[in-house]
Every structure is written in C-alpha cells, then in structure tokens.
Amino acid sequence: MARTPKSHRLTIxxxxxxxxxxxxxxxxxxxxxxxxxxxxxCATGNCGTCxxxxxxxxxxxxxxxxxxxxxxxxKAGQTLACRARxxxxxxxxxxxxAER
Amino acid sequence: xxxxxxxxxxxxxLMADVHAITAKEGITPSALHALKLKLVALAAKAELxxxxxxxxxxxxxxxxxxxxxxxxxxxxxxxxxLPGKEAAPHDxxxxxxxxxxxxxxCHKFFRRTDSLARPGYATVEQxxxxxxxPGGGMAMADHDIHSTVVVGDAPxxxxxxxGYALVRFPSVSWYVPQFNSVRSTPSRRHAAMA
Numbered sequence: 001m002a003r004t005p006k007s008h009r010l011t012i013x014x015x016x017x018x019x020x021x022x023x024x025x026x027x028x029x030x031x032x033x034x035x036x037x038x039x040x041x042c043a044t045g046n047c048g049t050c051x052x053x054x055x056x057x058x059x060x061x062x063x064x065x066x067x068x069x070x071x072x073x074x075k076a077g078q079t080l081a082c083r084a085r086x087x088x089x090x091x092x093x094x095x096x097x098a099e100r
Numbered sequence: 101x102x103x104x105x106x107x108x109x110x111x112x113x114l115m116a117d118v119h120a121i122t123a124k125e126g127i128t129p130s131a132l133h134a135l136k137l138k139l140v141a142l143a144a145k146a147e148l149x150x151x152x153x154x155x156x157x158x159x160x161x162x163x164x165x166x167x168x169x170x171x172x173x174x175x176x177x178x179x180x181x182l183p184g185k186e187a188a189p190h191d192x193x194x195x196x197x198x199x200x201x202x203x204x205x206c207h208k209f210f211r212r213t214d215s216l217a218r219p220g221y222a223t224v225e226q227x228x229x230x231x232x233x234p235g236g237g238m239a240m241a242d243h244d245i246h247s248t249v250v251v252g253d254a255p256x257x258x259x260x261x262x263g264y265a266l267v268r269f270p271s272v273s274w275y276v277p278q279f280n281s282v283r284s285t286p287s288r289r290h291a292a293m294a
Contacts, residue, residue, distance in 0.1 A: 032279055041283035042274040044188040046161075049285060063184040065161035 008086040012036055013055060013093040021086050026062070027052070028081040039094055043082045045069075050081035051100045057090035073100065107148045111167040111176055114142050118174065118261070127195055127263070132239035135197050135261065140237045143199035143259045151257070154178055160185040168265045172293065175265030181205065181256045186249040189224055189277065193270035194263040199237035203256035206231055207238050210245040210275065222282035224275045232258060245275060268292040 010021035010030055021030035028050055031038040041049040045064025054077050061069075062083040069080050078100065081092065101109075117138050125131045142148075154164050160182040167176040178201075189210045198207070209228035214221060224245060230238045231251075240246055242263070250256040264270070271287040 029278075040276075040281075041272075041285050042188050042190065043276045043279065043281075044186050045159075046187050047272070047274065047285045049283065061159075063160035063182065063186065065185070065187075066157050066159050067161075067163075069159070071158060 008057075009089040010086060011089075011091040012038065013091055021090065023086060025085065026082055027059070027079075027084045027086070027090065027092060031081065038081060040082055045080055045083040048080070048100065050094065051078055052081050052092040052094040053077050054079045054084075055091040055093055058087040059084035059090065060087055061085075103148060103150060104153065107153075107166070110142055110145065110148055114138055114261075115167055115169065115174065115176065127241070129241070132195060132197065132241060136199065136237045136239040139197045139199040139259055139261055140235065143201045143237070144235065146201050146234075149178060149201050149257065149259075154180060156180060156255075157182060163260070163266065165265075166259070168267075172264065172268060175262045175268075177260045177262075177266070179256075179258050179260050181248075181250045183250050183253055183255070185256075187247055189245050189247040189275040191243050191245045191273045191275075192262075193242060193272065195240060195242050196263070197237060197239045197261040198232050199259045200232045200234050201257040201259065202234055203250065203254045203258075204231055204233045204252050205248055205250050205256040205258065208247045209240070210247070212245065212275070220282060221280055222275050223280055224277060232256070245273075264289075265292075 005022040005024045007020045007022045011018040019034040041047045045068050048068045064083045121131050121134050162180050164178040207230045210224040211227050213225050214223045269288045271284045273284045275282050
C-alpha cells in the first residue's frame with residue numbers, strides 16, 4: 001500500500017488562507033489546487049513570476065535557472081513558489097515585480 | 101592566440117555566416133536548418149569552450165554571453181544546465197538554435213490545441229522530440245513551442261543562438277500542461293530599446 005506523503009500547513013498571507021501542502025508538492029501546486037489565484041507563468045523555475053517571501057518555515061528548492069532567483073533574493077528571504085517544497089509548516093507572501 | 105581569442109573569432113565567423121544565410125533567404129525552415137548545421141559545427145570544437153572559462157550555475161542553469169550584437173541583432177550564448185533543470189513548454193516569440201557541446205538535453209515540441217477563447221487557459225499536445233547531444237542540435241521558428249529538460253547525470257553544456265539578445269527578448273508565453281494554463285511574461289524589448 002502506498003504511503004501518503006507527509007503534509008504541512010501552508011498559509012498564503014495575501015489571501016489569509018491556510019491549506020495543506022504535501023511534502024512532494026510545490027507551494028504553487030498546492031495553492032492552485034486549493035483555488036488560490038497565485039501568480040505564476042513558467043512553473044519550472046525560469047521566469048520568477050511566482051517569487052514570494054518566505055515569512056515562516058523551511059523549503060527545499062527544485063532545480064531552477066540562476067536568473068529566476070538571485071542569491072541576494074534568497075538572503076532576503078525570497079523563494080519561488082513553483083520550486084519550493086515544504087519541509088515544515090509555511091507562511092508565504094507573493095510579491096509584485098516591484099517588491100522582488 | 102589564446103583560447104578566448106580563438107573563441108571570439110569563431111563566434112564572429114559564425115555570426116557572419118548567419119547573416120550571409122539569412123540575408124540570402126530570410127528566416128525560412130531551410131535557413132534555420134543551415135544555421136543549425138553551422139552551430140553544431142561550432143559546438144563540436146569543444147576545445148574552444150573549456151569549462152574553466154565559464155562559471156558554473158549558482159543554482160542549476162546559467163547563460164554566458166559569447167557574442168551579443170548591437171542594433172537589435174542576434175545573441176549567441178554558452179548555456180550550462182545541470183541535471184534536472186527544466187523549462188515548461190514555451191514560445192519565446194523569436195527563432196532559436198541550440199547545439200550541444202556536451203551532455204544531453206531533451207527538447208519536446210508542442211502545438212496548441214484549445215480554441216484560444218478563454219484567457220489564461222490553454223492545452224497543448226506534443227508533436228515532436230529531439231535529444232540535443234554532441235553532434236546534434238535543434239532549430240525552431242519564431243512562435244514554435246518547446247520544452248526542455250536535462251537528462252542523465254552530466255551537465256548539459258551547449259550553444260544557443262537567438263534572433264534577439266536575451267536582454268531584448270519579446271514576451272514569452274508559458275504553457276503548463278499540468279495546469280492547462282498559458283501565462284506571458286513581460287516583453288523586455290521596450291525597456292532594452294529605450
């Protein structure tokens with residue numbers, strides 16, 4: 001019998017919604033599955049449209065292009081919703097282009 | 101002459117050949133094929149592209165400009181992508197040629213199958229596939245849709261030639277089959293040309 005992946009609680013601060021996010025699911029996948037209109041475009045770590053601030057929690061990042069998220073952005077607490085899988089309960093805030 | 105000098109000279113020769121081909125017949129399927137053969141021949145000269153001359157990605161994918169033309173011309177880049185690096189199906193609005201120096205990158209080609217009636221909604225179906233590996237390459241026209249993923253355990257190192265430099269790219273339309281979505285990123289052309 002297949003084991004159900006561990007799940008974490010994910011809060012999207014912009015909409016003040018808290019949903020489940022499986023450990024093998026990205027923040028973007030969980031948000032869209034819950035009907036949240038999270039901004040995105042490529043969903044594969046290239047364009048940076050889904051850049052968000054990681055307000056709380058820890059994530060693992062899937063492969064991405066260097067131009068999509070700089071080391072300075074990571075240092076500032078930013079991540080990519082399309083590449084981030086939860087390692088704990090999370091709170092994120094998606095960012096406008098001007099805020100990145 | 102240093103390796104860097106030889107590389108610059110080879111890039112300039114390639115670009116001269118590219119302009120000779122496109123001046124003669126425009127951007128046609130046969131012209132794109134001819135450009136691909138030129139780029140594959142350049143990529144085969146692996147001694148011109150020693151990894152010591154190019155920083156590895158901080159994450160998993162990085163582009164190094166080799167020759168970026170002025171006056172809204174073409175852009176030639178060396179690309180390094182690590183295993184697992186991927187890009188969803190996308191149309192970058194401008195023609196593109198890829199050729200491998202080393203490693204393997206799978207390119208899949210798609211066509212849009214929905215009616216274009218619903219904003220943000222799109223479906224695509226795969227219509228082709230090419231493995232870009234040493235000795236080979238791929239060419240695509242202005243509005244072709246392709247996806248990429250690096251396969252195997254080695255980095256995919258290749259040459260990429262675009263009709264426009266990356267800093268002057270048009271809007272890119274991304275199709276994500278998992279979400280049946282299409283989303284476009286802003287064009288860089290106005291800002292870059294201002």
